[in-house]
Amino acid sequence: MISITFPDKTVRQYEEGVTALDIAKSISEGLARNVVSAKVDGEVVDATRPINRDAELQLFTWNDNEGKSTMWHSSAHLMAEAVEALYPGAKFGIGPDIENGFYYDIDLGDKVISENDFKKIEDKMLELARQKQEFVRKEVSKEDAIKYFTEKGDEYKLELINELEDGEITFYESGNFTDLCRGPHVPNTGGIKAVKILSVAGAYWRGDENRKQLTRLYGITFPKKKELDEFLVRLEEAKKRDHRKIGKELELFTFSQRVGAGLPLWLPKGAQLRERLENFLKKVQREAGYEPVITPHIGKVELYKTSGHYDKYGEDSFRPISTPIEGEEFFLKPMNCPHHCEIYSSKPHSYRDLPIRYAEFGTVYRYEQSGELHGLTRVRGFTQDDAHIFCTPDQVKDEFKAVMAIVMKIFSALDFKDFTVQISLRDPDDTEKYIGTDENWEKAERAILEVAEETGLNTIVEYGEAAFYGPKMDFMVKDALGRKWQLGTIQVDYNLPERFELEYVGADNEKHRPVMIHRAPFGSMERFVAVLIEHTEGKFPLWLTPEQAIILPISEKYQKYAEKVLKLLNNSEIRAQIDSRSEKTGKKIRDAELKRIPYMLIVGEKEEGQGLVSVRRQGKGDIGTLSIQEFVDLINDEVEKEINK
RNA sequence: GCCAUUGUAGCUCAGGGGUAGAGUACUUCCUUGGUAAGGAAGGGGUCACGAGUUCAAUUCUCGUCAAUGGCUCCA
CATH class of the missing domain: 3.10.20.30 (Beta-grasp domain)
Known part of the structure; x- marks a missing residue:
């Protein structure tokens, strides 16, 4: 026993x-x-x-994450079995479970699977699942494993087997399909009751773009049809929050084939929203001792040779701009740091001047691969809310802390709660590849860890993820469909001060190298606005939204009064407009609700007589009748609370 | 850049070898109303762009541009 x-x-x-x-x-x-x-x-x-x-x-x-993982991994085998039955001769790469479902990488030879084929694969999977095929685990010698897949002609599995030790190789058999697999698997396929192939995509074998591209099929399965339906509904709901869709609906931004891919055009309402975000940060930065600077959008090639960016950007970027002068070339700036370094070195500095903080909403251009462009989250021209802090090694910690306070203030004002903070440090086993002294690295890394500790943030520490020039901290968020994006970043840099030979005179009357901190709380205005749209579903906080209120006259008879109300609101710097169309109130309300205008002010005979407005809150309904001044106070209070949260 | 899919009115989409349709938006008229869609009429399209096949191409083929889902990349 x-x-x-x-x-x-x-x-x-x-x-x-x-x-x-x-x-x-x-x-x-x-x-x-x-x-x-x-x-x-x-x-x-x-x-x-x-x-x-x-x-x-x-x-x-099924209700445990591990259970889902097992079920989906087994489903990947089931899908492979179905594909093998429908496409004889298919060879298989890897087929793991993922956060929502599973995929399998398949080499179909010269055959192609497209969305039209999903149904027949799903049907085949269900047919096989109903047979309640048992998953049978077999320990196999390396020799036998190689023999099996050599006969089958599957070079991908052979490659995987060759990397395994004899004695640790297992096969799983289910129905007619045998796969190299560590397991575990469900007892049999009977529990798989609902199947959906989600998408097909190309994926390089082992993630290497120099190797063959396989067909990756994504799918998901459930033990009940109802759960699949619910999943699909959730997926549809998430798609409604897509910033590209809402951006179009609310007329925030657009793209033009003529202007070019990845080059967003900000429409008036989007520009207004963005400007308000910028002004908010400018105010915070002014209070935190930042000084605004302005630099050009281009710089001579020599600037980027000095900074070291030339080597990275030379080949795969926008081509240099040439001039009538033989041999003279300019680059569109891919970042602002070199320009800011030149500002720093425009005059000598004493340690008494430090820290110096140069801030600029700097627009940069990077030639991202065409397939990688994505709405506003990945573009070729974008504006960083950039700043560079030049300080002594001893000031790094306090500066880092102050920057984090700014990031937190912004996240709080925008009600961003769902983010992860990643601290990227050196690979402790390979300190050779990093620039800067051990002493300074240790000081900076310790400072970052201490600051994170003191602020009580949940952080993930990743060793070996630091940039070669310094440790950093990144703020990551997920979009509506669960894709991760990096927003804010704070990076310590020992490299550029070295390359630009930046100096300050210390108390000892000797020259010293300053440390540089790059930081962008939003990351970029484009990406930040995109994520903000998806988090709020386009229902922006009152302080930020382009239109705070819309006045809805019951009929044309009250147009004059509506205009009077508008004037009073404008005098109090409330952003409002009038819907003067000869439509019924119900229609006007519906349209305003869909445009996500926070407050609707209905005015008719009753209101005109007493100088009132009937207030409706977007998404909440009627909240009663107020005097105009009361409404102004309501708005101002709400804005005040939002900003100073 | 690679794989797959897609591009028809401002928007959402149907259609299909004989030069186009719906809903909505827009304009005008009727209606003058009380918290999520009142009614009628009208204007609006080089069917992304270029080439080929064809008597005839928006429709078929190829290329270009762009978008979508992934892969790779992301200083």
Whole structure:
């Protein structure tokens, strides 16, 4: 007999060789039906694997993340089996489970799978699933494994096998499909009741763009049809928050084929929104001791040779701009730092001057690959809310802390709660590849970690992710569809001060190198606005939104009064307009709701007589009748609260 | 850049070898109304762009530009 310890610490005795599935059965038939895999002493394994010693056991069902993972991984095998049946001769790469479903990379030879083929693959999968094919695990010698896939002619699996040690190779068989796989898998395919192939894409074998591109099929499965339907509804809901869709609806920005891909055109309302964001940050920065500077959009090639950016940008970027002078070339600036370095070196500095903080909303141009462009989140021309702080090594910590305070103030004013903070440090085993002294690196890394600790933020520390020129901290958020984007960034830089030979005179009357901190709380205006749109569904905070209120006269008879109200609101710097169309109130309200205008002011006979407005809040409905001054106060209070949160 | 898909009215989309349609938006008229769509009439399209096949191309083929989902990349 062996002792099995459950998560609640109860212990039960079982025969040696018992499986997790048997154990589930001993608890209840229902549980046994739902068990997909189990964790035995910390390792997730098949529910059908015999347990031969005392162990801690946790059973997983579809409701556990591990259970979903098992189910989707098994579904990937099922999809491969279906594809193999429909496309004989297909070769298979890897097929893991992912956050929402699974994929399989397949070499179809000269065949092509397109969206029209999804249905028949789904049908085949369901047909195979209904056969309740059991997943059978087999330990295989390396020799036999190589033999099997050599006969099958699958060079991808052979490549994977060659990297494995003899004795650790396992195959899983389900129906007619045998795959190299570590497992675990569900007991059989019977639990897969609903199947959806989500998309098809090209994916380079092993992520290497010099190797063959395979066909990657994405899919997802569920134990109930209802859950699939709910998933698809959620997906549709998420698509409604897409900033590209809302940006068009609310007339914030557009693109033009003639202007070029990845070059956004900001429409009046979008420009207004962006300008308001900029002004907010400018005010915060002014208070924090930043000095605005302005630099040109181009710079001589020599500038970028000095900064070292030339090597990285030379080939794969916008071509240099030539002039009538032989050999003279300019680059569109891909970043602002070199220009700011030149501002710093325009005069000598004493340690008493530091820190110096130069801020600029600097527009930069980078030739991103055409396939990578994406709405406002990945563009070729964008504006960074850039600033460069020049300070002594001892000031790095305080400066870093002050920058973080700015980022937090912005996130708070915009109600951004869902973000992750990543601290990127040196690879401790390979300090050679970094520039700057060990002493300064240690000082800066310690400063960042301490600041993160003091601010109580949840952070992820990644070793080896630092830039070669210094450690950094990035603020990441997810968009509506769960894709991750980097917004704010704070980077310590020992490289550029070196390359530009920046100096200050210390208290010792000797020359010293300053440390440079690059920072952009928004990251870029484009990406930030995109993420803001998706987080708010276009319902921007009152202080930010282009139109705060719309006046809706009940009929044309009250147009005069509406204009009077508008004037009073404008005098109080409230952004409002009048809907003068000869439409019914219901229609005007509907249109204003869809345009996400926060306040609707209905005016008719009743209001005109007493100098009132009837107020409706977007998404909430009627909130009663107020005097104009009361409404102004309401708006001002709300704005005040939002900004000083 | 690569793989797949797509491009028809301002927007959302239908159609299809014989030069185009709906809803909505817009204009005008009727209606003058009380918290999510009142009614009628009208204007609006080089069917992304270029070439080829054809008696005839918006429709088929190829190329270009652009978009969408991924891969690679992201200083």
